[in-house]
Every structure is written in structure tokens, then in C-alpha cells.
Amino acid sequence: MFLAGVLGALQLRSARADLLIARADLQSVARGLGRAQNAEGRSALTAATADAVRRTARARDRLRGSLLLQVAGIVPGLSAQRRGLVRSADIAAEAASIAAGLANEADRNADAIALRGGAVDIDALVRFADDARDAAKRIRALPRAHAPGQWGFIADATRDLDREIVDAGHRLTTGAGTLRATAGLLGADGPRRFFIALQNNAEMRDQGMVLQYAVAETADGRLNLVRRGRVTEIELARPISDITLSPGTQSVFAALAPLQLWQSVNAFADSELSGRAMISMYRQATGETVDGVIALDVPAIAEILGVTGPVSIPGIAEPISRENAARILLNDLYAADRTLDQSDRRERLADVAAALTDRIQAGPVDAAGLADALGRAAAGGHLRVTSTRPDEQKAFVAAGLAGGPAAHHPERTIHVSVQNGTATKLDYFVRPKIRFDVSVTPDDAAVVRATVAIPNTAPVPTPPSFQFGPDKIVQFTPGLYKARAYFWGPRGSDQLNSAEDSGLNLSWAAVDVPAGTTKDLSFTTVIPNAVRNGVLRLRFVPQPRHEPAEISISVAGIGRRVANAPAVAKHWDRTLDLQWKLSNSD
Numbered sequence: 001m002f003l004a005g006v007l008g009a010l011q012l013r014s015a016r017a018d019l020l021i022a023r024a025d026l027q028s029v030a031r032g033l034g035r036a037q038n039a040e041g042r043s044a045l046t047a048a049t050a051d052a053v054r055r056t057a058r059a060r061d062r063l064r065g066s067l068l069l070q071v072a073g074i075v076p077g078l079s080a081q082r083r084g085l086v087r088s089a090d091i092a093a094e095a096a097s098i099a100a101g102l103a104n105e106a107d108r109n110a111d112a113i114a115l116r117g118g119a120v121d122i123d124a125l126v127r128f129a130d131d132a133r134d135a136a137k138r139i140r141a142l143p144r145a146h147a148p149g150q151w152g153f154i155a156d157a158t159r160d161l162d163r164e165i166v167d168a169g170h171r172l173t174t175g176a177g178t179l180r181a182t183a184g185l186l187g188a189d190g191p192r193r194f195f196i197a198l199q200n201n202a203e204m205r206d207q208g209m210v211l212q213y214a215v216a217e218t219a220d221g222r223l224n225l226v227r228r229g230r231v232t233e234i235e236l237a238r239p240i241s242d243i244t245l246s247p248g249t250q251s252v253f254a255a256l257a258p259l260q261l262w263q264s265v266n267a268f269a270d271s272e273l274s275g276r277a278m279i280s281m282y283r284q285a286t287g288e289t290v291d292g293v294i295a296l297d298v299p300a301i302a303e304i305l306g307v308t309g310p311v312s313i314p315g316i317a318e319p320i321s322r323e324n325a326a327r328i329l330l331n332d333l334y335a336a337d338r339t340l341d342q343s344d345r346r347e348r349l350a351d352v353a354a355a356l357t358d359r360i361q362a363g364p365v366d367a368a369g370l371a372d373a374l375g376r377a378a379a380g381g382h383l384r385v386t387s388t389r390p391d392e393q394k395a396f397v398a399a400g401l402a403g404g405p406a407a408h409h410p411e412r413t414i415h416v417s418v419q420n421g422t423a424t425k426l427d428y429f430v431r432p433k434i435r436f437d438v439s440v441t442p443d444d445a446a447v448v449r450a451t452v453a454i455p456n457t458a459p460v461p462t463p464p465s466f467q468f469g470p471d472k473i474v475q476f477t478p479g480l481y482k483a484r485a486y487f488w489g490p491r492g493s494d495q496l497n498s499a500e501d502s503g504l505n506l507s508w509a510a511v512d513v514p515a516g517t518t519k520d521l522s523f524t525t526v527i528p529n530a531v532r533n534g535v536l537r538l539r540f541v542p543q544p545r546h547e548p549a550e551i552s553i554s555v556a557g558i559g560r561r562v563a564n565a566p567a568v569a570k571h572w573d574r575t576l577d578l579q580w581k582l583s584n585s586d
Contacts, residue, residue, distance in 0.1 A: 088145040088161050095165060098138045102172075105131040115370065118361030120221035122188045129179035136172035139165060177395035184392050185292070185385075187219040194218070195282050195290045196225075197266075198349040199297035201546035202330040202425035202467075205267040206417045206486070207381065208297040208544070210278070212350040213262075215290065216357075225357050228350040231262035234285040242280050243273075248499030252486075252506060269415055269488055270404030270502035271295065272393070275386025292387040298329050298546055300377035301349070304356055307369040311355035313348060320352060326546045330428045334467035379574040381544035400575075405541040406503025409577075410491040412530070413504060417543040418454055421482035421510065423471035429458040430481060430513075433550040434572070438538070440557040440582060446530035446538070448489070450523045456481045458515035468515075479515030484508060489525030496524070531582055540576040548573035555580050 106128065142165055146158035185192060194216045199208030214228035239260040245253070249268055256264035259277055266274040275293040283289055302325040305311065310319035320328055333348060359365070377383040378401050385401045387393045396402035405415040418432045433453040440446050462468050462479030470476045488504040489495050498507045505525065513519045530536055536555065542548060551572035555562050563581035 087143075087147075088158050091142055091145050091165065092161060094142060095139060095168065098135050099168075102131060102135040115360070115363065115365050117363055118222060118365075120183075120186055122183055122186060122221040125179060125183045125186075125221070126188055129176050129183060132172055132176035132179060136169050136176055139172060140169035174395075174398045178399040178401070181387070181392040181395035184389065185218060185387070186221045186223065188221075191217060191219040192291045193289070195278055195293045196353065197278055197293055197295040198353060199266070199295060200330070200347070200349065200425075201298050201326070201544075202334070202428045203263075203423075204418065204420050204427045204430075204543075204545065205264060206269050206419065206543060207266045207271070207274075207295065207384070208546075209420075210262045210265055210295075212347050214350055214353050215288075216294070222361070223357065224361075225354050228354060230347060230350075234262075234282065236260050236281055236285050240277065240280040240284055243277055246500060248506065249273075249501045251499050252501055252508060266295070267419065268404075268502050269417065269486075269504070270406070271384040272386055272397070272403045272407075273502070275384070275402075279386070279388065291389070292385065292392075295384045295386075296377065297382050297544060298326055298349070299380065299544065300374075300382035301325055301329075301352055301356070303373040303377045303382070304370065307366055307373050308356055308359045311352065311359055313351050313355060316348065325352075326428075330425070330546055331467075334425050334465070338463055338465040380548065381542060404502040404504075405488060406491065409537075409539050410503050412490050412527070412537050413488075413539045413541060414448065414450075414490065414525075415488040415504065415541040415543070416450060416452060416549075417486050418452065418549075419484045419486065421484045422469055422475040422480070423473055424469040424475065424481075425467045426456065426458060426469075426479070426481045428546065429515075430454060430456055430483075431545070431547050431549065432543075434552075436540070436551070436553045438536075438553065438555040440531060440536060440555065440560050440562075442559045444529055444531040446527045446536060448525050448527065448538075450487055450525075452485050452487075452521045452523070453518055454481070454483045454485065454511065454513050454521070455518040456513040456515050460516040462515045477514070481513040481515075482510065483513050483519070483521075484510050485521045485523075487523035487525070489523075490527050492528065494526040494528070534582055535579050536582060537577070537579040540572070540578070542572040542574065551576075553578070557582055560584060 144158075144165075145161045180188075185194070196214040196216055197210045198212040198214065200211045201208040203209040203211070210231055212228070212230055213234070214225050216223050216225050218224075239257065243259060245259070253264070253267050256267050258264040258267050258274075259281070262278075262281065265277050265281065268274065275295065278293045278295075279290055302322045305320065305325055306322035310321040312319045316328065316333075318324065318328070329348060329352070360370075374383055378399075383401065385396045387396065387402075393402060397407050400408075405413050414436075416432075416434055418430065420427050420430075433455070435451045435453075437449045437451070438446055439449075456479070458468060458479040458481070460479070464470065464478045468478045469480065470478055475482060486506060486508045487495075488502065488506050489498070491504055493505050495505050495507050498505045500506070507523050507525075509521045509523075511519045511521055530538075538553075540551070540553075542551075548571040550570055551568060552570075553568050555565065560582045561584070563583055565580065566578045568576065568578070
């Protein structure tokens with residue numbers, strides 16, 4: 001009997017290991033839908049799903065054959081534990097089977113997700129999007145493993161599996177929606193026309209300043225640039241009248257004329273509002289209608305260059321690559337000419353965009369690599385899409401490609417941006433450092449103090465130039481950075497001197513930062529009921545600068561003990577959704 005118990009325990013341990021590994025395989029499948037765009041990516045998905053199917057089947061056999069669990073099945077109090085384990089294995093096996101079917105469909109629809117001759121097979125892409133949507137429905141319809149009466153590690157394991165199933169269903173649903181919306185952008189439902197906002201990170205609003213643009217037409221899976229130039233060519237004589245800013249947004253940003261000046265259209269944090277404004281502004285300036293906006297900046301272009309390889313631009317001495325794009329486009333083109341007048345050659349983002357489009361159309365281009373590159377750009381806020389079609393816009397918001405910081409969990413979201421208050425290109429020399437000190441009070445509120453350090457590393461002494469100024473409008477000292485720092489606290493938080501903007505609670509302050517110095521600004525917000533069920537959750541959305549801001553976060557409890565402190569990367573290059581477990585101090 002002792003030997004049977006040992007063997008049963010070993011079977012139980014092996015089954016648990018198989019289920020854990022299978023769960024990791026399923027996670028990789030749910031998160032790797034975009035990698036199904038080439039043979040290597042499809043092979044990885046197929047291998048992961050095959051491994052998950054094999055391991056879940058083996059775990060199920062071990063659990064059903066375990067003498068220990070058979071005995072447990074007739075022991076009062078233990079039968080629920082046995083049912084929970086076997087049920088978990090059955091559910092995991094079914095999820096693995098669904099994922100394997102999707103991987104096989106990806107293989108059969110290989111042409112859907114291959115970029116050939118600069119175009120995508122739209123019909124096949126739509127079919128694969130439908131396959132992914134159906135798989136998501138089947139995943140979401142799976143029963144839950146956790147049930148009353150389970151306890152200990154079995155209860156924890158079934159809860160974890162349920163969370164993974166829900167997460168996999170959500171990710172597959174989002175991926176399917178994004179694929180279908182992308183097919184629409186590429187002309188699945190007829191020809192489309194888009195305004196491409198090229199954002200310059202050397203002069204920051206919430207994103208890079210819109211100084212150049214392009215217009216693209218899509219049809220049958222192919223994109224062509226039909227127009228490009230400087231926004232000064234499409235200036236507006238008066239503000240657009242078909243968009244109304246909220247009173248809070250109006251009170252903070254009206255002086256920048258965001259509904260008339262392209263250079264200020266993305267000062268607020270909501271990229272969907274900026275996109276709708278650009279659609280209307282382009283129509284008023286040109287009489288032409290577009291179906292949406294694709295906004296991208298220099299880091300996004302650099303990511304694409306990492307896939308296509310370097311491109312050569314007439315008038316620029318060296319090919320532009322992923323490694324040197326920021327240096328050339330945000331510094332060298334300005335540093336080469338120390339005069340104060342602006343010349344056309346300084347703004348070359350539209351030329352680079354055209355060269356990239358030509359490169360992609362000429363091919364061959366690694367489609368999976370391109371999808372991954374665009375995903376990385378979107379994660380850091382460097383790529384945003386606005387569509388006039390509500391179903392597409394909803395899909396892009398769900399995927400993190402559209403909308404502002406408040407699009408997800410506004411009750412716990414924080415966003416900070418540092419913007420240039422001068423007509424200079426000084427943001428190449430500014431990399432903010434932001435420290436968040438969080439105190440949790442006995443009544444479950446969180447007091448968040450943000451210290452924004454703004455270093456200006458422009459050379460000292462600073463030569464007068466178009467890059468450094470003086471702009472002779474608001475700045476009369478070369479190299480002086482007039483910073484405007486904006487702090488968006490969670491919806492419902494308590495902030496002094498704040499206004500509602502972009503779905504959050506906004507405060508702002510200004511400070512002059514001479515070259516070679518650092519200045520600090522501070523903000524405080526109080527989030528009521530921030531701790532729920534002993535857990536504090538906060539979400540930090542970065543500003544898309546050419547070099548990410550540095551971030552540090554500390555959490556302390558007043559009468560509370562912080563049970564865990566999640567690791568926080570030094571560079572704030574993507575949204576951080578963090579949680580801390582809290583317990584009462586003894």
C-alpha cells in the first residue's frame with residue numbers, strides 16, 4: 001500500500017508537470033498569432049500545439065490511472081479534488097486540440113499571411129481571421145475547471161487554468177479582430193484611402209509632432225503612396241468645427257490650437273481624438289476625404305527598417321538603418337546646418353516612408369518579422385491607427401493599436417508626457433526620468449507622488465541654430481528647453497488643479513530647463529479604493545519618445561506590508577500593468 005501511494009504521488013507530480021508545460025505552450029499559441037505569417041512561425045505554432053496535445057493527453061491518462069486518485073475518489077472530502085484534477089486535464093486537452101486545429105488552418109492558409117510582391121492575399125487573410133475567431137469562440141465556451149469544494153494546490157491550479165483559458169480566448173478574439181480589421185484597411189471591402197501622419201520625436205507633443213504627411217491608397221491587399229509633403233502645404237485658415245473638445249481638454253490645450261495646427265493636433269493623450277481631428281483637418285484643407293489615419297514616428301520607422309534593411313535617400317550621405325535612423329533623422333539633419341532658417345531637407349520622414357513602401361513592394365520582405373516589428377512599435381505607442389469604421393476602430397482599440405491611455409482600465413491608469421514648449425528640435429537631448437512613490441493608506445486608498453526629472457543634455461555652450469534656437473517666439477536663449485509636463489491620473493482620482501482630459505484626470509506644469517541642467521516637477525494623485533481583495537493594481541502608459549523615459553516605482557503601506565514587489569524595467573518602453581499584494585502589519 002505504501003508503494004502504491006508513492007507511485008501514485010509520482011504520477012500526480014508528473015501529471016502536474018505536463019499540465020504546466022502544456023499551459024505554457026498554449027500561452028505561446030495565443031500570443032503568437034502574428035507569427036503565423038511564414039513557414040518558421042507556423043512550424044513553431046504547430047510544434048507548440050502538438051506538444052500541448054501530447055502532454056495534456058498524457059496527464060489525463062496518468063490522472064485517470066492513478067491508484068492514489070482512485071482511492072481519493074471514494075474518500076469523503078477528497079472526491080472533489082480528484083474531479084477537479086481530472087476535469088482540468090480534460091479541459092486543457094480540449095483547449096490544446098482547438099489550438100492545434102488553428103495551427104493547422106494557419107498552415108493551410110499560408111498564402112493568407114504571406115507578403116508576396118508587396119501585396120497580401122486578402123481573401124485568404126479573411127478566411128484565417130474567421131478561423132481564429134471560431135477558435136476563440138470554442139475556447140471561450142469551455143467549462144471552468146474550478147469548482148466549490150476544491151482546496152490547496154488543486155484549487156490554485158484550477159483557478160490558474162481558468163484564468164489561462166479566459167486569457168487565451170481574449171487574445172485569440174483580439175487577434176482575429178485585428179486580422180479582419182487589417183484586411184479591411186488593405187482593401188478587403190473595397191478601395192480605401194488613408195492619411196499617414198509622420199511624427200517627429202525631436203519636437204514632442206504627447207507623440208512626436210506632426211510635421212510631414214503622406215496619403216496612401218489600398219486595394220486588393222496592396223498599399224501605394226499617392227501624395228506626400230509638409231503639413232505647411234495643407235495649413236488651415238480656421239479651426240475645424242465638427243469636433244468639440246471636452247471642457248477639460250479645452251481649458252488645458254486650447255491655447256495650442258489643436259483643431260487648427262497640425263503641430264498641436266496630438267498634444268492630448270487620446271490618439272483616437274487626434275486621428276478624428278486629422279481626418280477633419282485634411283478634408284477642410286484639401287476637400288479630400290480619407291478613411292482613417294495611420295500615425296507613426298521615428299522609432300516605428302526604425303523597427304520597419306530592421307526588417308526591410310537600410311534604405312538610401314538622395315541628399316543623405318549614409319543609408320538609413322534601424323541603428324542610425326534616430327541619429328540621422330532627429331539630430332544629424334539639423335546639426336549639419338547651424339543657421340536659423342528652416343530648409344526643406346531637414347524634414348525627411350516622408351522620403352523615408354516612400355522608400356520603405358517601395359522596398360516592401362519590391363520584396364521579398366519577411367512578413368512575420370514585419371508584423372512583429374509593428375507590434376513592438378505599437379506596444380511603445382509609436383504606431384497608432386484610427387479608422388472611420390466603428391467595427392475596425394473597436395478591434396484596433398482592443399489590440400492596443402488605437403485610442404488613448406483610458407481605453408483600458410481608466411480607474412487605475414497613469415500617463416505622463418513631457419512636451420516641447422518651443423519651436424526647436426531639443427527633444428533629441430531630453431530623456432525624462434520619472435519616479436513614482438506610492439503610499440497605501442489604511443482605508444485602501446493609494447497616494448501616488450510622481451517626480452518628473454527633465455534633463456537637457458544639449459551641448460554647452462549652445463550655438464544658435466534651427467535645432468537649438470532661439471525661436472524668437474517664446475525662447476530667446478539657444479538650448480533653453482521650455483518643458484510642459486502633463487500628468488494624467490486615474491479616472492475618479494483626487495488631484496489638485498486638474499481637469500478631465502482623454503478620459504483621465506489631468507494636471508500640468510511648466511519649467512525652463514537650460515542646456516546642461518536638470519529640473520524637477522512633481523504631481524500627486526489620490527486613488528480611492530485602489531486596494532481590492534488585498535491587491536493594489538496600477539497601470540502605467542508611456543509617452544512614445546525616441547528614447548524611452550526612465551521609470552522607477554516604489555510602494556509602501558501605512559499599516560500595511562507589501563508582500564511582493566514586481567520587477568520594473570528601467571526603460572519605460574511599453575505599458576506596465578502591475579500588482580502588489582498587501583497584508584496588514586503585525
